Structures are given as structure tokens and as C-alpha cells.
Amino acid sequence: MKTINDLFILDGMKECVVLAGHRGLTRNVESVNISDTPDVINFLYKNHLLLTTGYGFYEDTNQFCDLIREMHALNCSGIIIKVNRFMHKIPEEAKLLADDLAFPIIDLPTNRTLGDLSRHILNYLNDHEAEQLYYALHVQQEFSDMMVKGYNLNSLVEHLGHFLVRPVLLLNHRGEMIARSHDFRMDSIKRAETEIVRAIKEDTAPYQDGTTFDIPSLNQQAVTTFPVKTKRQQPSMLVIIDFQTLPYPSSQMAVEQAGNVISSTLIKEQAIEENTRLLKNNFFADLIEKRVQAEDEVMSRTAFYGLDPDKASICVLCTVDSEGENYESLQLYEKKISELHNSIYDQLEDDIINGNMQATLFTKEKFFVMILQFNQYTEAEINLVTEFTQKAQKNVQGEYSVSFGISNPVESVTEIPTAYQEAAEAITNGYDQNMTGFINYYKTKEIKELLNTLPRKDIKALYENTLKSLAYPETKEDQELIKTIEIYLNCQCEISVTARKLYIHRNTVKYRIKKAEELLNCSFHDPADSLRVRVALTIGNILEDETKTLSSVQ
Template sequence: MKLSELLSLPIFKGTALLAGKQGIEREVNTVNMMDAPDIIHFLKKNELLVTTAFHFKDDLDSLLQLIKEMEKQGCSGLGIKTKRFLNEIPEAAISFANELQFPLLELPLQTSLGDIINKSLSYILDIRTNELHNAMKAHQQFSKLIISGQGVHKILESLSSLIRLPVILLDHHFRPTANDNYDTSLFKQLETLLTSEHHFQLSKTTMSTFSLTRDRETITLFPVHTHRQSSYLCVLGFIPLSNRSTILTVEQATNVIAFELMKENALKQNTRRLQNEFFTNFINGSFSTNEEVISRGREFGLVNEQRYVCAVGRLDNKEKHISFIQYQSEQELIYDTIESELQLFHQKIHLFTLDHSYILLMQIKDSWKDIEQSFLSLLKVIQTKIAAHFQEDISFGISNYAQQFLHIPISYKEATDTLYYGGMSGRKKFIEMYQPKGVPEILRLVPYDQLKKFYTDTFQAFANEPKKDHELLLQTLSVYLETHCELAETAKRLYVHRNTVIYRLEKCEEIIGRSVKDADETLRLRLAFRIKALIQGNNQLS
């Protein structure tokens, strides 16, 4: 309660406010009486002190020091009973209290300090009891709404009616959890303010008040604690700390909502686990028939006769060493962050996790070209949010679109291959579309030492002990492989007799020790010729 309200009690009749009129609205939580010179060590914030000033009757400096320390400690005020030990309050004390805007009261002689304390504390206790009664009543009201299955939205309506201010539930990204008709720009300002690198630390335990000057809107946030990141009850309006009744009412709502959110989260986690198990079994080919896949997919809103694009995201930091529990918690929070962004996208996107990756399946209703740029922009926003909230980089590989849901395993492999090749090239925080890889591109991904070993093992003496006629033999072998092992076509291209080609090929077989007519061997030789070109290219560059 405020000091002005306390002074209106009959017990304070005849009390004069000599100084600190500007502090008359200070909060008073309790009243204490001075019985020792070192009372300042036992006073608390928002405490009113009454005294006979026995210890200060001949010591003005000590009185001034007491006033200074009480102001510093945030006390409510000082009441001095005059005409007993101190005939009147010194002008120096009044002037000093006015300077500090600290309430200084002159208590009448006929009023007992004990009565002042008893009556004041009794009144404060009655107010506190009434506040607690109203808070319990509100808690019961909110609990009944949850038990009856009316949900969080009904609690917000009820709370708004009780405190006569609009109330919105925000997620940990400071976005409304329901699609209410509120000005979205307000929450974008709030999100920018509270997620910027230079914002002040938001309290995790008590309410916080913000004034968004751009819209001249004041909001008050109350944390809603769950086992995950906190949500927030956002009250569109200012609630002063002195309004304990309203604060207690809102806190009861946050407690009930917290339990409801934990229940909803448990259900969501179970649904998420079932979705991920289905997708894992689908990708691994664990279902016996296509009909079973289509039926199970329909349970999760996945229609077979629908085109899809698959994007696979994975964190770039592979060196991070954290416990399994920490990893699990971070993965869930990143999942929530991605899911939050997907809900704002104009196309339906399904989200799964598999092998430390986040899989996004986007339904395509129109042309892929019409939504490609907006989808890429969405992935960039996700990258930015994950970097801001978790200090992690995430990269995405995107598949070609699948004509129907049954083709998703192919799209998933395209996306993961794209992600793999992008990572092999040393890039981070990239978004790459799937492109079929040519043989030279694939070979460049293999370490140079391994390529060279494959080349020398395949060509044997051609690589280790080259002689004058080897170049001619290799040319004949190369043309033979390019013509799909057709002797006549090889002879025609080399302008030699067919028997000459046969002779040269037999010499090649002697040198490499294997038949050039075997299908596996011809594939190996063709790769070796490609590798030979890469090795020669590297030698020229060096």
C-alpha cells in the first residue's frame, strides 16, 4: 500500500508531513519502531520507521545520517514523535529530507507508537489477506477453465476481464501463440528489442515493463516457466509494482498456464516422436507395401498424390562436445525455432528429424519456380534465427521435387547428397539446390593420394615404368573403351587394321595383368583414365 493511504488511517490523525511531499506515494510494506541507535542495519526496503528520537535529541548529525541511509535503502519514510525528547524537528533535518524527497513525519504527542505499529500492521495485513484471497479465487477460476478443457485462450480472456487490460501469450521468440487480431508490428519491435545483441537482460523471475516509443505503447511481461524456454504473458498496459492485487492475479494465471503448456508440450512431443518414427521407417524401407506407406502418411497429413520438395538442414559445427541431454535439449529448441518460422510460411511444410538433421517437406501446389525464392528466403531466415539464438550455423540441401509422396526417399537422398558435397567443399551456412554431379566433380571430392593410388594400381607399369610405346598402347585402349569395346570402330578411328588393335590390346592386358573385356575392369579403366586427366591437370597447375 502507499504511504498516503496509510496516513489516512485514524491512528495518524494529527500527523504532519513536514518534508518529502514528493515521496508520499512510496510503497509501505511494514512499520517498525526505533529502539536502538543502529536501527538502520535492521530496516528493509519499503519500511516506515517511527521513533521518539531519544537517540537524536542532542545529536543532529546522527539524525541526518539516519535520513540519508534510509533514503539510500529505499525506506518509506521516518515519523518522529515530538514534544517528548525532541521538542521539534530541526530545520536542517527538514531541509535535508526535502532535498532527498524523503517523507519526514511529525507524530502527535498523544499517539502511542505501539498503537501506530499495531493499527498500521493490522491494516496492511488485512490488505495482504484480501489480496491473497482474491489471488486464490482467481487461481481456482483459471484452474476450472483448464479442467473443463477450455484451454489457455479462455484463461487469457478471463484474465483480461479481471485486470481490464488486453493480455496475449507470447512464445520464447516473443511472438503471439494465437492468431488474434493484434498489431503484429508491435511484437516485431519487441522481438527485435529483446533479441538484439545490445538489449538488456530480461528478468526470468519477475515482471518487466517496456515502453515502445515508436507506437507509444507500454507493455508488461510476466515469465511463464516451463521445463523448456520461458513463454511470456504480455499485458498491453502499465502495471505499477504497487498494484500487488493485479500482479498476484496475473501470476496465478502464469502458474496455471505453465502447467497447461507442459501438458500440451508432452502431447506435442509424443506426436513428434510418432512422426519421426514413421519418417525414419519410410526412408529406411521398413514398410512392407506402398499401400501401408500411403495409409500411414495420411495420418500425418501427407497425401501421396501431391508434389513435394525436400530440404535437409544440419548444423555445421561437428566439433562441439556436449552431453546427450544437452544435445537433446538444444535439438528440441532448434526444432521449435524452425517450426515457429514454418507456421508463418504461406505453404504447408512438414518437419521431421532424422540422423541429427532437420527435414522440411514442402507441399507444392503451384509451379516450383513461383515459390522457389520465397522458400529460399524462409531458409535464410531460419539460418539467421538459429545463429542469433543458439550461436550455431546450419546449412541446407534442397532436392528436386518429387511427383508424389512415395518418391520422397529419392528426394531425401538428393538433399542429403547436396548437403554432403557442400560440406566436403569446406563451405558453411550454405543453401544448395540439388544438381546431378558429373564424374570429374565426384572424383575431385576424393583425396588426391587415394586417386593417385587407384590410378597406379589400375595401370601398373603404364604408370610406374612408362616406355616409348606405352603412349600408343594407352591411346588404343582409351579409344577402345570410348567405342564401347567395338574392335572395328576402334580400328576405323585409329586408321589401323583390326588385327593391330587386337595386338595392342593384348599387350595392354600383359602390362596391367587383367582382361580388358571384363565389364568391371572396363569401368575401372574408364575411371582411371578420368583420374589420369585430373592428375595431369594438377601437375600442370603445380
């Protein structure tokens, strides 16, 4: 049965003011009677609520007090009166009497009609579905007002627990705690919380859709989850213990209305997070492009974003491969690109947390940037990074393929720009080889690779100026001289070792080296001369390979 207190969820009652008899708001209400006649008591029964303008007794305080006593004796519900219509104010004697008897007297604003109010109350009393709807709208209004006033998520969840008289949890899409009602501070419920979170974290998917399940510590009390939509691809979850035995008129509709307001609050907080993310990414761009020069500033700002200056850092870049029909169609829709970008960011964030990695996630242009940190970087850490990246690629990759580039370790956060360039180059190298959906480690370029990037006329000039007449050996003697120089330098200028490799006498090696130094006007024991000749010999191999390739094509 409904009480007077329950009626205040109705639109017609929200502007009403209780003038006296507040303790009697728990009185039951079964029906409504509208009357302005002095003998109205003859038409009232137990649990009846009287709606009146007060015309029948506005000039007679004693008659009004007698009506209050008689209605109290009949166990009537109370009086709703349009005070400003005729009475203008309730006599003090009547107020004191109503307070003493705990008999509610409620003022109805003059802009409301008794007929409309009567209809709303009777519909509410007689229609269970309407009652549930009114209750749900009341819950929505309460929670909307709280959101507008800036209440945080914990307050909203606490209030929902109060409404439902049930323990309530709010978990994010990973099953991590966001907020809880006060019930979970009790020892008897703490264990249930641990079991609920553990069960949901094992496989979040079925719980995100909404389901009911049991846990060991709760006897005959099931646990029910409700999805809470946010900007993320996967919803957060409201978790309610013993939802299935909610007292009437609480219903799933009421929970959904509260969930909608909690969803809006979560979305608002996510917007704040996105703004924070933007500031973080702007700093990272400044760091990579070396607009932050002072080392102290780099140290303090990287520490602010969770990077430890005393640990080795690895840069892992992720990007969507810009090939295929799916990518081409994606380019036509900025909204879809934004959704994909946010989805990948969220998934990588999840992978970092689920992989228990010490890492910070940034974005820069088309790249998602993960800075992973380790106390040391051994073979075990290399395997860990590989395993983490493979799992992340599997989780992120769907309709569109993604590729990863991984840098070498750097010892200081001030060297992160170097790590970023290495990881970006690892991705570029993969694309240069026409690969997609790859994971590439950065390799330090060998001298031969570096020389191949230079203009041919420049390396050819260096080659000829260094080796002079030996640049293009035509006689057998010149060819043997070039071979001797190469092996001699490879053997760290050790004459005996060179002689053994060439199967000649050591004096012959001495003679050839002396002759070569005279021809080239250098000393192989001079580091600068030695390096210059080594580079020239490497260029000779490059030019020889190109000549052979050209000949085979012709």
C-alpha cells in the first residue's frame, strides 16, 4: 500500500508543501475524496485522503480542528488544502493539533486544480504499471538534479543504493571499481565485492550485456548486472546484489533511469579525460620535436605523466595500415576515423593494464605511442615486449590491419625522441618492404646501408679519391694489393694473422702494406686513414654488386 510520502513523486505533488503533521507522512492512502462541505466527515473512510479548498470551514477554526480530530479517529490519511484560495493561512491551533496527532496538512498551490491532482493520485494508486513509471521518472528527476548540481559518481551510486535499499557497485568496462555504496564497508559484504570483481574480470563480455549470477559468499542472493553506455566501445556496469527481490514499486525501469544519469556523468568525466589526454599529447609532441630544451623540465614533466627517469625506456608505435578497401572507405568518414582512433586507444590502454606493464600511452599524428619502462633490458624483457605487442596487435586488429614499430632501449627519458624516431623508422622499413600487419624491431643501420642512402656521385668520388690508382685494379698485382689491404684491416693490422689468412710469408705482407701506404699516401695505423680506407672498400663492394646486377639484367 502507498503512503502520503510516496505521492510526492507525482508531478502534481512536487510543488506541495507540508505545513503540519510531518510525522504522519507514513500514513497509508487507499483513495481520494474531494469536498468543500462542512459535513465531509460523513463521506470519509479509513485511509482516505481529503482534497479541499477549505471553503466549508475557513471562517471557523474550531470546526476545522474538529474535522482534524474526527479524520484522525477514522484513521484517514490527511488533508491537502488550497490554503491561498480562502483560508490564506492555517490557524496556529490547527497546526499544533495536527503536529500532536501526526496528521498531515499539505498546501496545494493555487495553480493546481483539485480534479487534476485527484486523477493523478487515483491513477497512481490503481495502476501498478503507472506507479512504476512514476517511480522511475521520480528516480530520473532525483538523479538528474544531482548531476546538474555536480554530484560525483560515488554520490550517485550511494544514492541509488539508498533508493533500492540494496548494495550497488559501479565497475568500468574492464571490471575495475569506479564507485560503491556504503554497504560494501561492512565486513559481511567485503568478501562478496572481491568475488564479484574477480568473476567479472575473468570474462567481462557476458556481464556487460546484463546478466544474473551467483557467488559463494551470498546465500540465496543473486547478483545482477546492468550495462551503462559510455563513449567507449564496451559499456561500464552497474552491479546490484539481490535485485530480483526489490520491494515494489522499484523496478528495472527505475534502475535504467538512474543508469542513464550515471552514464551521462561518466561521459562528462570521459570528456574531461580527453582534454587531459590532449594536454599530455601536446607535451609529447613538444618533447619529440625538441621544443622542451631544459633537462629539468623534461624530467619533471615526464615524471608527471608516469615515466620514471631512472628506468630504461622502449618506444612502441602502433598505426593503422593505410592500404586496402576498408581503409579507403574509412577515409571518407571523419566520425568513423575518430571512433576507430578512440577504440584503438582504449584497447591499448586496456592491454597495458591487463599486461601489468609500466607504460604511458600517448598519440602523435597517426601513431599511438607506448613508452614501456624496465629496470633492465635483457633477453627476458625483449621476449616480454614481443609477447605484449603480439597480444596487443591481436586485440586491436579487426576490420583494419595495424602495424607496430619497436625501438632499441634508451637509458634516459631525455633520449625518448631518439627512441620515437627509431620506432617510426621500423614502421617505415616495414612499409618499404610492402608489408602490412607487421611487428618490426628497429635495427641499427650498417655502414653499407647508410652508404646506400647517399647519392652515387658522392660515394663514387669518395671511393676514387681514397683508393686512387687502386680504385679500378686491372693487373693481378693491384687486385692482390687490394685484397691484402682488406684482410689486413679486418685483422686489426696484425701482420702474422694476415699472412696466415693469405697463405703468404709475413715479409710479403709487410712489402705489400708498405707499397699500399705509399700509393694511397696514408698510414693504416692512423684511425682516420684506416676508417677512410675501410669505407672506400665497402663502397667498392657496393659498386661491384650494382655492376653485376646491371649485367645480369641486360
